[in-house]
Amino acid sequence: MLLAIDVGNTNIVFGVNENNEWKNHWRIQTDHLKTADEYEVIFRSLLNGGKICNTNITQIILSSVVPSLVHPFSEMLKSLYPESKQTVVNPDIYKKLPVKVLNPYEIGADLVANSVAAFQKYGKLTTVIDFGTALTFTTIGKDSEIRGVAIAPGLNTAVSALAGKTAQLPQIHLTPPPSVLGENTIHAIQSGIVFGYTGLVDSIIERTEEELNEKLHVVATGGLSSVVAPLTKKIKTIEPLLTLDGLYHINSFVSEN
Ligand SMILES: Nc1ncnc2c1ncn2[C@@H]1O[C@H](COP(=O)(O)OP(=O)(O)O)[C@@H](O)[C@H]1O
Numbered sequence: 339m340l341l342a343i344d345v346g347n348t349n350i351v352f353g354v355n356e357n358n359e360w361k362n363h364w365r366i367q368t369d370h371l372k373t374a375d376e377y378e379v380i381f382r383s384l385l386n387g388g389k390i391c392n393t394n395i396t397q398i399i400l401s402s403v404v405p406s407l408v409h410p411f412s413e414m415l416k417s418l419y420p421e422s423k424q425t426v427v428n429p430d431i432y433k434k435l436p437v438k439v440l441n442p443y444e445i446g447a448d449l450v451a452n453s454v455a456a457f458q459k460y461g462k463l464t465t466v467i468d469f470g471t472a473l474t475f476t477t478i479g480k481d482s483e484i485r486g487v488a489i490a491p492g493l494n495t496a497v498s499a500l501a502g503k504t505a506q507l508p509q510i511h512l513t514p515p516p517s518v519l520g521e522n523t524i525h526a527i528q529s530g531i532v533f534g535y536t537g538l539v540d541s542i543i544e545r546t547e548e549e550l551n552e553k554l555h556v557v558a559t560g561g562l563s564s565v566v567a568p569l570t571k572k573i574k575t576i577e578p579l580l581t582l583d584g585l586y587h588i589n590s591f592v593s594e595n
């Protein structure tokens with residue numbers, strides 16, 4: 339069995355895969371201050387609760403966009419699964435992948451994993467939109483290369499910035515309001531963020547299609563994809579576990595080559 343772990347800036351998502359199927363997956367908060375021992379307690383209890391025996395985990399793949407957590411995670415995983423083969427997604431392994439990473443030192447490991455998964459599922463000319471702490475657009479071009487990325491603040495990040503920088507605006511729940519013309523503070527923020535980001539998403543895809551002079555397949559993932567994707571013109575598919583799927587494929591390519 340493979341244990342795949344995606345450490346994001348807000349959440350850590352991990353799952354156990356057997357024969358290209360996720361038997362279980364979990365989502366916990368990212369905490370920069372937690373130690374290897376504390377993460378070990380969490381992993382042990384969740385995996386044991388899912389009836390996953392430690393000795394069944396033979397392979398592990400780890401992607402992290404939080405550099406300070408790579409070492410504690412590697413230590414924790416060595417202690418829990420001493421017999422397993424551990425791979426950390428980093429530029430050294432990118433040459434083994436079917437997708438060409440043109441600027442390996444300036445792209446998040448999660449975006450590479452998303453690209454590999456999208457390429458395996460949909461082929462070339464695909465854009466992956468990841469609604470995480472950051473909102474990212476990663477496009478795979480016609481030579482299977484990562485053509486480029488666009489990064490904007492994620493929806494919750496934008497809401498937190500508003501609440502933090504103003505005296506009177508609260509944190510809000512991200513859901514579409516009844517009208518674009520908000521009649522109270524909460525609906526006004528929901529309108530600006532949820533409807534505003536819907537336009538941002540469609541506009542970035544339109545611009546990308548114009549620049550490449552090609553139509554793109556667009557797939558969305560990340561915690562907040564379910565809020566915005568249904569409102570857009572361009573997003574046809576949501577794949578909640580796309581990053582973990584990418585990690586599964588990366589592990590296969592690294593093991594084969
Ligand atoms: N299942 C969910 N439903 C709704 N919102 C979610 C869910 N999971 C995460 N979120 C929210 O989505 C945002 C980004 O989540 P995530 O994709 O996990 O970010 P990251 O990859 O940056 O850690 C967070 O603000 C989180 O609270």
Ligand SMILES: CC(C)(COP(=O)(O)O)[C@@H](O)C(=O)NCCC(=O)O
Pocket residue numbers: 346347348403444445446447448449468470471472473474487489492
């Ligand atoms: C863009 C990101 C912050 C997204 O992180 P996330 O929202 O998934 O937590 C991450 O992929 C990252 O730190 N990337 C490095 C720079 C780049 O991708 O160009």
Ligand SMILES: [K+]
Pocket residue numbers: 344345346347448468470560581
């Ligand atoms: K992520």
